[in-house]
Amino acid sequence: MILKERDTSWRKKAMELDLLLSCHLTPEHRRVVEQEKWNLQAGESAEAQVAYDLNFRFREYENWVLLHDLRLVDGNDVAQIDHLLMVRTLDFFVLETKNYARGVRISPQGEFEAYPKEGGPYPIDSPLAQNDRHILLLQRLLKRHNVIPHRMGLAQPIFHNYVMISGRGRIDRPTPDSFPNVIKGDLFYENVMRRFQKAFTFLDAVQRLPQVVRRDTLQSIGQQIASWHQPAPYPDYRKRFGISEDEIQNAGQASSCAGDHQGTGASTLRKQSKPSGDTTKAKFCFECKAPISQEEASFCFTRKDRFGGRAYCRAHQKQFP
Incomplete structure (x- = not known):
């Protein structure tokens, strides 16, 4: 159980x-x-x-x-x-x-x-x-x-x-x-x-x-x-690694790279993680980097809530209930 x-x-x-x-x-x-x-x-x-x-x-x-x-x-x-x-x-x-x-x-x-x-x-x-x-x-x-x-x-x-x-x-x-x-x-x-x-x-x-x-x-x-489970505080990677504001300026995507870690950052991450729409380019498993078939990629991209907009091989698809 x-x-x-x-x-x-x-x-x-x-x-x-x-x-x-x-x-x-x-x-x-x-x-x-x-x-x-x-x-x-x-x-x-x-x-x-x-x-x-x-x-x-x-x-x-x-x-x-x-x-x-x-x-x-x-x-x-x-x-x-x-x-x-x-x-x-x-x-x-x-x-x-x-x-x-x-x-x-x-x-x-x-x-x-x-x-x-x-x-x-x-x-x-x-x-x-x-x-x-x-x-x-x-x-x-x-x-x-x-x-x-x-x-x-x-x-x-x-x-x-x-x-x-x-x-x-x-x-x-x-x-x-x-x-x-x-x-x-x-x-x-x-x-x-x-x-x-x-x-x-x-x-x-x-x-x-x-x-x-x-x-x-x-x-x-x-x-x-x-x-009794208490989720861990979400890590502030920028602060942890000392990444400066100048480093996150990237082709006008400063807000996407920055992330505020206060709620709106999560929304930004979701937007950034959406597939481009051309799923034919997704040929590798996000987890193990092994080549995958178009069928495997399409299976993941049509289930964004489950796989977060990433493509996985069949073995690593089992990680996601």
């Missing part, structure tokens, strides 16, 4: 980055804007694939609840949970998705390094530690709002921390069996969910029976968590 679908605000961000790239940016500003766009699309691609696999597996399961793109805020603390999967036994699977160019390497001490497109690996923050912080904030909110039902003190949720690596990236571990909670996204169901479902012996089932909640209770817990 899906209680919260994926956030689609990334499309507006991609549109604005495209508008900035159409302006007279300095070489350095163009580089950072292009890098931001690549990061946005890479992260979106990884999350979209994991979300598609999870939706395919759990959409019809009434004993499971699935939420995507949760942004939880508690004071100055923020947790951006990519995917949250819950079952009636009060097992919470908190999933963090990562898309590294060629994968990651993990040291025996749990230190992470990412493989770039070129060159050697470089150190990165541990995504497991990042996800642990997300779990701590979620636990804090669950306790504060008294969401979990208590039956003689036996109902204690169990949290599982998993990092999902893009299927195209490798995972180098200290030993084959170490860090089993860092896994390829497309193998999550096969390697984790089936093992989890088979792990319950009769004794395990009897011991955990007191904390198994009803389906409507599980749905209520998921709905309360979804209600």
Whole structure:
């Protein structure tokens, strides 16, 4: 059962980055804007694939609840949970998705390094530690709002921390069996969910029976968590990258490039994203840049509300419900 679908605000961000790239940016500003766009699309691609696999597996399961793109805020603390999967036994699977160019390497001490497109690996923050912080904030909110039902003190949720690596990236571990909670996204169901479902012996089932909640209770817990979601403030890319007014002057399109980030900017972005009308020129997928057929392009352009005026290949059309 899906209680919260994926956030689609990334499309507006991609549109604005495209508008900035159409302006007279300095070489350095163009580089950072292009890098931001690549990061946005890479992260979106990884999350979209994991979300598609999870939706395919759990959409019809009434004993499971699935939420995507949760942004939880508690004071100055923020947790951006990519995917949250819950079952009636009060097992919470908190999933963090990562898309590294060629994968990651993990040291025996749990230190992470990412493989770039070129060159050697470089150190990165541990995504497991990042996800642990997300779990701590979620636990804090669950306790504060008294969401979990208590039956003689036996109902204690169990949290599982998993990092999902893009299927195209490798995972180098200290030993084959170490860090089993860092896994390829497309193998999550096969390697984790089936093992989890088979792990319950009769004794395990009897011991955990007191904390198994009803389906409507599980749905209520998921709905309360979804209600805590707070969308992120829309980024001001001009301010973030220090782009000057002179740079955005481009053939009289200063207002289009500028964007006011206060409401009218969104309207401008929508106008700028409309296709020219000659859809025969749309021959490449906006996501992966692969050549596409005229039929694929026309399918997208005739559904502007769904695809935002962009053309996508059939594989990436699945990102848009």
